[in-house]
Amino acid sequence: MQQKNFPKPLWIVTNRHLAGPFFLEKIAEIVQEKPSALILREKDLPPQELYELAVQVKKITEQSDTALIINSSVEVALAVQADGVHLGQGALKPAVVRSLLKTQQWLGLSVHTWEDIDNLSEQDREALDYLLLGNIFLTDCKAGKKGLGLEELSRFTSASPWPVVAIGGIDSYNGALTLRHGAKAIAIMSSAMTTQMPAKTLRDLKKSLLSFSDSY
Amino acid sequence: MNRMGFSDGLLLYGILGREQALSNEELVSKVKSALAGGCDIVQLREKNIDSATYYHRALLLREVTREAGKKLFINDRLDIAMAVEADGVHLGQEDLPLSQARKLWPKGLIGITVRDATMARKAELAGADYVGAGPVFAPFSKQLADKPMGYEGLQEIRNHVRIPVFAIGGFDATNIEGLKTTGIQGVATIAALFAQDDPQKNAVELKKLLS
Numbered sequence: 001m002q003q004k005n006f007p008k009p010l011w012i013v014t015n016r017h018l019a020g021p022f023f024l025e026k027i028a029e030i031v032q033e034k035p036s037a038l039i040l041r042e043k044d045l046p047p048q049e050l051y052e053l054a055v056q057v058k059k060i061t062e063q064s065d066t067a068l069i070i071n072s073s074v075e076v077a078l079a080v081q082a083d084g085v086h087l088g089q090g091a092l093k094p095a096v097v098r099s100l101l102k103t104q105q106w107l108g109l110s111v112h113t114w115e116d117i118d119n120l121s122e123q124d125r126e127a128l129d130y131l132l133l134g135n136i137f138l139t140d141c142k143a144g145k146k147g148l149g150l151e152e153l154s155r156f157t158s159a160s161p162w163p164v165v166a167i168g169g170i171d172s173y174n175g176a177l178t179l180r181h182g183a184k185a186i187a188i189m190s191s192a193m194t195t196q197m198p199a200k201t202l203r204d205l206k207k208s209l210l211s212f213s214d215s216y
Numbered sequence: 217m218n219r220m221g222f223s224d225g226l227l228l229y230g231i232l233g234r235e236q237a238l239s240n241e242e243l244v245s246k247v248k249s250a251l252a253g254g255c256d257i258v259q260l261r262e263k264n265i266d267s268a269t270y271y272h273r274a275l276l277l278r279e280v281t282r283e284a285g286k287k288l289f290i291n292d293r294l295d296i297a298m299a300v301e302a303d304g305v306h307l308g309q310e311d312l313p314l315s316q317a318r319k320l321w322p323k324g325l326i327g328i329t330v331r332d333a334t335m336a337r338k339a340e341l342a343g344a345d346y347v348g349a350g351p352v353f354a355p356f357s358k359q360l361a362d363k364p365m366g367y368e369g370l371q372e373i374r375n376h377v378r379i380p381v382f383a384i385g386g387f388d389a390t391n392i393e394g395l396k397t398t399g400i401q402g403v404a405t406i407a408a409l410f411a412q413d414d415p416q417k418n419a420v421e422l423k424k425l426l427s
Contacts, residue, residue, distance in 0.1 A: 046310035047292070072267070074295035079316040090266035096299045 004104055006130065006163050007036035007067045009179060009209050010202075011187035013167065014040050014057075018193035027060055030192055033202035034064045036185060037106075039086050039132075041071035054080045067106065074100055084108065086132065094120070098127035108132055108165070112148075114156065128162055132187060135168020136178060140190055150181045157182025172208035179212045219345050220287075220325060220380055226395060226426040227256040227402030228409070228419060229382050231291075234262060236410035244276055246415050251284040253419025255409065256402065259306055261291035274300040289327060297324060304345065318343040329384075331362055332369065333376040340377045348404055349373045351385025367394055374399050392425050402426075 012035045016023040031038065040057055042050060050073055058080050061068040069084040070077035074097050077085045084106025085097055098107055108130040111117060117131075133156055137147040147169055148156075157164045163184035170178055170186045178186050188205070195201040230250045237243040247258055260277050262270045274290050278300045281288040289304045290297035294317050297305035304325030307314060317326055328339040330347045339347050351364045364386065365373075374381050380401030387395075388408045395403055403426065409418050 047312045048310050051312055051316065075293065075312050075317075075320070078295070078320050079312055090268055092267045092271055092295065092299065096271060097295075100295060100298055 004106075006184060007106075008163075008185040009212075010035045010206060011165055011167075011185050012038045012066075012192050013071075013187050013189040014038065014042065015189055015193050016042055016053075018190055024056055024060070026193070026198055027057055029198040030202060031060050031064050031066050033199055033206065035066055035202065037067040037069055037083070039069045039071050039187070040082075041086070041189075043072065047073060047076060051076045051079055054082065058082065069106060069108070077101075077105070084129070086110070089116075093124050094127035095123035106130065110134070114159070117160075125161075130163045130165055130184070131160060132165045132167055133183075134166065134187075136166045136183075137169025137174060139169035150177060153178065153183060154181045157184075172204045175205055175208050176212040179209060218378075218380055220401075226400070227382075228254060228422055228426065229257040229259065229402050229404035230255045230409040230415070230419070231259040231261050231404055231406045232410045233260065233291075234265065236406060240273060240276055243273055244280055246410060247277055247280050248284075250409055250415035250419050251280070251286055253416035254423040255286070255415070255419045257287045257289065257404075259289040259291055259404070261306075261406075263292075267293075267296070271296050271299060274302065278302060287325075289325070294321060294324075297321070306348065314339060314342045314344060327382075330373065331365070333372045336373045336377045336381070340379050344379060346380040346382060346401065347373065347377065348382045348384045349400075350383060350404075352383045353386025353391060367398060370400065371398055389421055389425060392422060396426065 012030055019026045038061055040054055054070060054076050058068050067083035069086050070082045071086045072088060072091050074085055086108045088110045094107060094109060106129045107127055109128055110132045135147050136153055153166060165185045165187050166178045166183035167187040170188055175186050191201060237246045258277060258281050260274050274296050277288055287303040289306045290302045291306045292311050294305050294312050298321055306327040307317060308329050314328060325345040327346045327348055328344045330336040330339055330349055336347045349370055351362055352370050353364050370383050382402050382404045383395055383400055384404040387403050387405050408422060409415050
């Protein structure tokens, strides 16, 4: 495992289609509340546009201690010197990506079941810094997909040698509970992207997580 | 000589992807065949493919081209080009900006697609190692989005840059000989090499016409 400080307890995942026309303004408002990390996840952008957007987002995240993690595009992560890369299914293998990154850059992988881990090679396992596990609860963005639930999260986090970031339907009612079941951090996407009051949404959520922070 | 390490003489630059070779076996055998026929440079060009598959196919071609002592370029993806230790990457207008790619990969060769002399000059100044100029004629391999530049447009580009120029788009045995007087480095082709069954035979014929 890495010696660097894992970003916790709150992660943001972006989706500019949900965020509306003032994407960067919304990101700036969100980042003012100092989330621990932000995954720039704009899958449909060609590399050049993603690069240009990432440059803008990085200007915002470097104002706070928010780690900027680029979804999927290793080349863009390298070009903007992001704090990490997040990989989904079908992305380059973790070991391949690791060979292109600096040690201090985070490398994470989206997983849904333990099978996703079983499929990894030894080198891929060694290359990883964290897992993003979802969806924990029911969520609009995965309509009809039953959540894994807290028990499954517990089993997962006890078995995982990596810190687990939980995603999917997490809010200020179940956030602290999610951390109590072993998640190192929680991640939100749609609630952060669609809210008309990013500062309030983030503050409420952070406050609810504080109830867990003593033992953490 | 230039950074590409080529001396004079027109080179044959073959480009292919799943449309020309769907399976990995077909990819390897077609490239081996083209190299045996005298193809000088290979570019893997995959669109709408997941990264893991693109990487795997790139790795296969890295082995084949290394054995043959030929250069391999990867289309669009700098990260994959770096990861498989290709010789270079070929970037289009929607890809990572050339200046960034140049910074991240000092030892890699970078090719840029250009449509006119202004774009070519800009690419050269930003550190490109070669430009692919086209379409010179209407390409057989894809829908035509840009107006063909013809030999005149190609010559214009050639006159404005010092880096190698590869002509691309719509070449076959009937029009390729005209390239000999343009002073360019070579011709890049998908269809003329890979559209028919025997890349080796195609390569031999094209090289003969270019010499």
